[in-house]
Amino acid sequence: MRATFHVVSEPGARRRLVVRGGQVARFGRSEWADYSFPDDAAMADVHFVVECGETSVTLRDLGTGAATLWNGAPTAGTLLRTGDRVTAGRTTWLVELEDVPVEAAGDGSESRGAAAAQPSQTAREWIEFLTYLGVDDEALEVPQDGQTADDLVAAFIEKEQFATAAQLRAHQLQARGAVWWGYETAAQRGIDRLPVPQRAALTAVRNWVARPSEAERRVCEGQAIAVDYNGPGGLLTAAAFFSGENVASPDCPTPIPPDPRLPGRLVTAMLLMEAAETQGEEQAAVWKRFLAAAKQMLAGPISWPEPPAASVA
Helix, strand or coil: CEEEEEECCCCCCCCEEEEECCCEEEEECCCCCCEECCCCCCCCCCCEEEEECCCCEEEEECCCCCCEEECCEECCEEECCCCCEEEECCEEEEEEEECCCHHHCCCCCCCCCCCCCCCCECHHHHHHHHHHHCCCHHHHHCCCCCECHHHHHHHHHHCCCHHHHHHHHHHHHHHHHHHHHHHHHHHHHCHHHCCHHHHHHHHHHHHHHHCCCHHHHHHHHHHHHHCCCCHHHHHHHHHHHCCCCCCCCCCCCCCCCCCCCHHHHHHHHHHHHHHHHCCCCCHHHHHHHHHHHHHHHHHCCCCCCCCCCCCCC
16 A cells, blocks of 8 residues: 655645655654654654654654644554544645555445545645635635535535535545546446547546556546547546656656646546536536535545456556
């Protein structure tokens, strides 16, 4: 499994740190830390440790006297889940877990590899999170104290801010789940209606969702280029491609990590297009149907497609 820590304490921050299965990573201000934040004078030299195991990710405070905050409260140690916030000094990270097995949900909830349901949060925390996602400014006026993700999505629907609701759901589903959400939305309207290149791109999307390997991701890259990143096939193959850790060409010696928000934004763009092209149904009804499908996926477990026999190894 993998844990990604997104810095969200600074406006426009883009830094993200990845801790992979089997890794123990130290966070702090000094060069002794694996992940160092030398400009944060309020952080201890080595402030806390993250241990990423096969089925869980553990945060452990090192008892330096400078508190480590977990969702706003001091902690000596805890299991982390998607949506948690960790603060040390003046720096706050948003936690995102990937490839989480169902049995890792120790409190009876299901993790499914998609984001677990977020706990209720303050309006300020939601605004901070939405700012990180890059939503429209008007969406920042919606959050209230004590809202869960479902509450916030319902509020966005009431105000007909459907794209923002979709972007939040796409983030909760994570890249694979969000892309599958988009594929199933396109499939409901009928894939046969689309030109052959678009159908080929959507086949690549389905194959990647069924078997999210590096080879299948690169096939999606080729299909996205082939359709010039247009249409449902182009947007979803691009979302699959940008889900990886490196968007540089395979022969490039220096990896280039993509913006982790890109898959959700591309899926949202695809949904906007599908909603606009849906005939005989009011837009509000279309969006409510799309978003109800995402909520059902989050309730899980998600039914992933079977890998095709001829899929790329």
